[in-house]
Amino acid sequence: MSRPKASLRAEQDDLRSRMRDRGMTHQEIAAEFARRYRFRPRAAHRHAFGWTLTQAADRINAYAAEHGLDPTGKAPMTEPKLSELENFPRSRVRRLMPQTLALLAGVYGTDVHTLLDLDDHDHLSPSDRLLLTSMGASAPAPAPSAPPSRALAGTPPLARSAADRSRDRPARGPAFDLVTWPVLAVGQHEPVEERLRHVRDQPRSVDLVTIALLRQRVEDLDAQYDRTPPTELLPEAGQLLTLVSYLRSQTPTMRLRRELLTAEAEAAILMGQLVWDASQRRDHRQAHTYLDRAAAAGRELRNPIAEGLALLRSTIVALHGERAPQTALDLARRCMAVTEGSSDVLAGLAALHAAEAYAMQRDTAECEQLLGHAEHLLGRTDAADEASYLYSPRHIPRMAGSCYLFLGQPRTAEELLGHAYSHLHNPAKADAIVLGNLALAQIRQGKPDEAAHAFSQALDVVTRTRGGGGITMAFTISRELGPWRHVPAVRDACDRLLDVMAPPVPTTP
Template identity: 30%
Template sequence: MEQSEGNTRLKAARIAAGYRTQEAFASALGVGIRQVRRWESADPPWPRADVQQQLVALLGQDMESLGFTRPAGVPQPRDSQARTLPRAQGMVSVPVPGLSLQPASVAADFADITRRHRRLYWTVAPATLHPAAVAHANLGCALLQETAGATRRTVAAALAETYLLAGRIEFFDIQQPDAARDTWMRALQAAGQADDQLLGAAILAHTAFIPGWVGQREEAAERMVAARTYARRGPASASLLAWLDAVEAECETRCGNTRTALNLLRHAEEVLAAGSEHASPEWLDWFSPVRLAAFKGNTQLKAGHLPQARETLLQVLDDLQPSEDKQRTVILGDLAAVEAADRNPEAACSYAVAALDQLSTTWYATGMDRIREVRRALAPWQHERCVRDLDNRLYGWETTVSALGR
């Protein structure tokens, strides 16, 4: 049983840093539990220089604040104040601990809000959720200055996920790729502070979308190599590995390499079928076998495999959950594109109008992009009544203002 008296300062700092037991603290430091008990006694011995550095780094306080008495003749170290990591060009630096620590409970509280934002993403308007996510990220940066040890790593992981979410909104929902690039770089820095390899893999894969969507294949491929490297370092689940294949396939499709993309998607299906002993991270809520099929249907469309694309996409539409309205818009847009490519303008317009109906409820810029592509493909039939009816919907007051405003 742990002591109720003695060096209460060290004990309080240990608990605030997320180490609720002396055993956990000893393990983090790589020392024996008897050593920790001596430090938390009424007369704690002065630790060795290397252990002092570990204590200060782990708990975010200097030795005197941790209840130790500096022996005569031992100088005070110069760098005992709060520091920040070196700032990279165009990047907000993630702070390191100061001298005043929050209780360990702040980590769970901060992560809980991150978790709720993750769920809200699927239904709340992007313009509403994005400011809340950014404000939450600012809070996380402040908390990093006031936490240490296991508590700080938990905050940093939640901060990385928050930045990842904000970047997803910027890229997919409101089409601000430059802002998404900066935000995802902050996410990667926070994931590094948490030493979360899988989050790092997810963030890096997201950054591959930026060059991939504009045809910069080599840069996208380089990002994916980095993402797969990070995934190998952690206990990657089958879903995460399959999603990496899907992301690379999306980039290859955008770059015109549909054969390579289809091979990647086939491999992703095999990975999911084989499964894995590792569970998927809680934050990996944007991918599933249905989402993989959606990737496949779009690639089949771009490859000109229209019957296969139609069959795949119709099955995806049937399998989507009621909460997946954003993805539903994309699938309806792709089905419209299939019919336009198959020279069936009435069916294409019907799917496009259904997609617009969905957009009026849940805005998604990626979905609107699909509809605009379909309208361009319908140019040969622009005098047909069905196309004119689509134009009336596409360029109605509400839709036009929403599109231009975003």
């Protein structure tokens, strides 16, 4: 995101200072920034403090760690993610979750409702709206004079007068304690764990708020999938799927059954991914079992997005696990047919995988035709597409590079793959595949030193994410580098693979 011009920053600083000097509250400053500069509510509250995206992300991560919301210290908020949250629903963020809003409200010292406008409400699910209705005021705002630096990120606000606090206190809803997030605030304020324990014992007590919390937890795990070893996520994902399925069998009303069936489809898709990834892309049968279950739920719901996403994941398993291009092609075509008119993103991604299936069959003409069709579909993607969060501009060069590698054109593949991965300071599992394919393209052109460098970058990603596809790719590269083992860079990279895959040595007490 481009930074505002110096003159604009100076104007905003002057406005902020004048409003503070006149005793105006943070809420009033944010409202004026939203009106004058047409900021969305979340951006307006950040600018009301004068924080950059980096400074705000630092404070959010520090706040989360301070309140036990980030026990592993992974600092998940980044500048791009915060920018997308501020621009929802016109961004790649799939869902503006109540948990995220509560975290932002705690940092900005405001009420969750002041961080939403009509456009946001129009794109919230009914269960999320119900949960947000039960949430009220948060902690007071941080002191405006505190400098937004890393060292002071998350520092508790200075004490303020009762008059100041009364001006900042939102008038809406009961108090909401972020320290015990997530909560159910339907007059009880009981932690989620207690609520879920209760519905296990009394399944007919399940309601829309409980279902919203279950879906939110599934989405939390899904958000962690790309940068977390699958074995860390599998146990909880399996428990959630089992609980959702059990509750659906016991629920008395059709409305609740439909909501639970939606949650079941989402949890089954996640389980299909996790099982396949944890098995290093070997357990195709179990992955298909979960994904078929999700597709069936989508059909029952008459939800083309849920069914299409399950079919897309099944296509990937058939393509890169079973190495069955014709099966993958059939699944991709079904996905395109199901999602036609509902999601250009899912249809476009299915077309990319269909092109890859043709490439595996060495059919250049059909492959390139589908690559063009996919580019057309993905080029008209907008925020109204429910699956827009799945799409990245890197998809096309990444998949096209893979296609040309299968077609025996490594030079073209290298050109496409060279810029198809994300920044390696925060890599995703797919980056290991991209870098692996780049290394293979360079090997097949007789470039061992360049291939060793790409291989080492892929191992960096594998070390951090433990993605099954990356691990499988690493061994493929190591085998193809065999003729160049005498090259020092190649030898070092191949030796490092053994270190990456070796189990950790237990430390002596």
